Amino acid sequence: MRKESTSLSVPIESGLFPDEDNRSAVPLPEGRYQAISQRHLDRIPMLSELSEDERFAIRVVSSVLPFRTNRYVNDNLIDWDKVPKDPVYQLVFPQRAMLSDDDFQTVADHILRGSPDHEISRIAAEIRNNLNPHPAGQLEFNIPKIDGEAVNGLQHKYRETVLFFPSHGQTCHAYCTFCFRWAQFVGDSKMRIAASQNSGLHRYLASHPDISDLLVTGGDPMIMRTSWLERILRPFIGNRMLEHIQNIRIGTKALTFWPHRFVGDQDADELLRLLEDLVDAGKHVAIMAHFNHGQELRTEVVRDAIRRIRDTGAEIRCQAPLLAHINDCPAIWSRMWEKQVRLGMVPYYMFVERDTGARHYFEVPLARGWEIYAEAVRQVSGLGRTVRGPSMSATPGKVEVLGIQEIHGEKVFVLRFLQGRNPEWVAKPFFAKFDPAATWFDHLKPALGQSKFFFEDEFRAMTGNKIALAA
Ligand SMILES: *Cc1c(COP(=O)(O)O)cnc(C)c1O
Ligand code: SF4
Numbered sequence: 362m363r364k365e366s367t368s369l370s371v372p373i374e375s376g377l378f379p380d381e382d383n384r385s386a387v388p389l390p391e392g393r394y395q396a397i398s399q400r401h402l403d404r405i406p407m408l409s410e411l412s413e414d415e416r417f418a419i420r421v422v423s424s425v426l427p428f429r430t431n432r433y434v435n436d437n438l439i440d441w442d443k444v445p446k447d448p449v450y451q452l453v454f455p456q457r458a459m460l461s462d463d464d465f466q467t468v469a470d471h472i473l474r475g476s477p478d479h480e481i482s483r484i485a486a487e488i489r490n491n492l493n494p495h496p497a498g499q500l501e502f503n504i505p506k507i508d509g510e511a512v513n514g515l516q517h518k519y520r521e522t523v524l525f526f527p528s529h530g531q532t533c534h535a536y537c538t539f540c541f542r543w544a545q546f547v548g549d550s551k552m553r554i555a556a557s558q559n560s561g562l563h564r565y566l567a568s569h570p571d572i573s574d575l576l577v578t579g580g581d582p583m584i585m586r587t588s589w590l591e592r593i594l595r596p597f598i599g600n601r602m603l604e605h606i607q608n609i610r611i612g613t614k615a616l617t618f619w620p621h622r623f624v625g626d627q628d629a630d631e632l633l634r635l636l637e638d639l640v641d642a643g644k645h646v647a648i649m650a651h652f653n654h655g656q657e658l659r660t661e662v663v664r665d666a667i668r669r670i671r672d673t674g675a676e677i678r679c680q681a682p683l684l685a686h687i688n689d690c691p692a693i694w695s696r697m698w699e700k701q702v703r704l705g706m707v708p709y710y711m712f713v714e715r716d717t718g719a720r721h722y723f724e725v726p727l728a729r730g731w732e733i734y735a736e737a738v739r740q741v742s743g744l745g746r747t748v749r750g751p752s753m754s755a756t757p758g759k760v761e762v763l764g765i766q767e768i769h770g771e772k773v774f775v776l777r778f779l780q781g782r783n784p785e786w787v788a789k790p791f792f793a794k795f796d797p798a799a800t801w802f803d804h805l806k807p808a809l810g811q812s813k814f815f816f817e818d819e820f821r822a823m824t825g826n827k828i829a830l831a832a
Contacts, residue, residue, distance in 0.1 A: 421457070426460075625662075633673050728796075752779055
């Protein structure tokens with residue numbers, strides 16, 4: 362269904378099930394990446410344990426939402442005797458309840474009726490359009506310009522940090538079922554904000570001395586060959602024009618989905634050398650690792666990968682969304698943070714699941730989210746309390762739920778910006794009416810007799826201007 366990029370660090374199509382039609386094909390060796398997608402469903406031995414209904418449900422849902430796993434994940438990270446409750450199974454395998462009953466039935470009927478593929482794709486696209494594929498004004502407001510010209514593949518929302526989406530990094534070694542970037546994996550061209558060239562990035566950064574951080578993101582940039590990463594990152598070494606870029610972050614889930622990227626892949630050593638050269642050039646290099654559950658940290662190869670990254674002098678900071686069915690329990694978080702600290706990583710963010718895709722399946726009320734955070738953080742050492750959250754990446758900024766309080770008889774959420782479109786907003790506590798069912802920022806109303814939030818007028822002016830500019 363999807364066209365694969367040709368520059369993946371691993372030959373996804375060619376390396377996978379080499380004898381496509383032979384069910385007894387000899388599996389590739391452990392260290393070779395093998396993607397598993399919808400068309401391999403019948404050939405995953407462990408899935409034969411599931412009921413016919415469950416397997417059909419996977420087929421239906423994966424016609425609508427992106428689905429990809431791989432041999433490493435299936436063989437090492439999932440406890441198949443706990444399926445379907447296993448958290449990593451929930452992380453990569455589509456579940457029936459991820460679609461509404463109506464949508465599920467529509468697609469199921471077409472599959473059972475034997476409708477042609479293009480018909481099923483058309484219906485799937487319609488359903489996807491109703492799942493808010495482009496949350497939080499990502500496309501409208503944050504694309505920077507050089508000389509009035511939009512720079513593709515860049516997002517500049519917060520003063521000190523630029524996000525870069527290289528076009529070769531717009532896929533992942535497996536797909537998370539809750540992913541908020543899911544639209545780009547199903548070939549939605551509106552989501553294609555990716556850059557096919559790096560020159561715009563370097564020019565934009567060189568002309569903005571107030572930017573200190575570059576965050577390379579995706580998809581997963583670690584899907585790229587090292588040579589592509591070098592073209593993006595080597596220019597930061599010994600370049601006076603880019604000296605103000607202090608911190609280079611790379612967002613990735615490869616430590617979960619393909620830790621061999623840092624260990625046995627053919628260009629793993631070059632990747633580590635690149636990180637080391639950046640560190641030696643005085644940059645702070647941070648791998649922003651995405652871990653949802655401690656189970657993702659249990660293999661020897663992920664521990665090797667962590668050790669090898671840390672040996673380069675790069676830091677690993679950990680972040681993840683809070684998700685029903687995967688990690689909505691304090692003990693999961695506290696054990697995961699402890700494990701991360703023990704392995705030399707730094708817990709960084711707990712996110713609130715965004716308002717897109719199958720969010721109804723994964724969402725956790727903000728009130729419960731805060732309780733989970735609070736209970737979990739109380740159980741770990743101060744070294745694990747570097748983590749902040751639960752945090753919502755909303756259009757005005759990253760909003761953290763600091764707590765729930767009663768002020769003069771009114772129950773409120775205490776909130777603060779961790780990041781704001783205006784840096785002046787950051788760190789000021791503000792209040793919203795307590796609402797036990799609220800799951801996202803747009804459900805919140807000002808509290809304590811206020812008619813609007815303190816930033817509202819300014820925010821409206823900002824976005825209003827942006828819309829006028831774009832029109
Ligand atoms: C989270 C985020 C950042 C980085 O924020 P930090 O608080 O510095 O980690 C930058 N840009 C965008 C758009 C973000 O969502
Ligand atoms: S690794 Fe990140 S970008 Fe890729 S599917 Fe998971 S959440 Fe989405």
